[in-house]
Amino acid sequence: MAxxxxxxxxxxxxxxxPPAETNGDAVNNHVISNNGRVILLVxxxxxxxxxxxxxxxxxxIDGQTVTPRTVSIATEASVYVGPFPTDAYGAQLEVDVDNAELKLIALAI
Structure with missing residues (x-):
């Protein structure tokens, strides 16, 4: 699935x-257009x-796939994450969530 x-x-x-939150989709996960100046509010x-x-x-790196970066978000907490340089994360930022309890907002600065 896409x-x-x-x-x-x-x-x-x-x-x-403030934009509406996007509910986490732990089945299909997410993609965000990335200009290198994207900040996520999770x-x-x-x-x-x-x-x-x-x-x-x-x-x-040295012919080896880079391990995905993970961020733990405490219960009832919000975090800002980013920015995401395009040379490391690409023009289409792929984001996975482990549960629909995560709510996402993507901001371009």
């Missing part, structure tokens, strides 16, 4: 309204378990 796209909201000097809506966000890194 990854679920997370809308990218450009932050401007005149201001933008909220764990769960009340009992820390959740994990996985960010896929592109390319090889």
């Amino acid at each position: 990854r679920t796209a997370v809308p990218l909201t450009a932050v401007t000097r005149t201001g933008v309204a 909220r764990n809506a769960g009340t009992t378990v820390a959740r994990t966000l996985t960010l896929h890194v592109r390319g090889l």
Whole structure:
């Protein structure tokens, strides 16, 4: 299946309204258009378990695949993650969630 796209909201000097959260899709996971200046706001809506966000890194180092980067998000907590340089993460940032309790917002600065 195709990854679920997370809308990218450009932050401007005149201001933008906070965008709606995208519910985590642990089956199809997510993709975000990446200009190298993307910041993710990830909220764990769960009340009992820390959740994990996985960010896929592109390319090889010494011919070896790079291990995806993981971020643990505590219960009822929010974290900002990024930016994601395109040479390391690609123009299409692939993001996995371990549960629908993770809520995503993607901002371009």
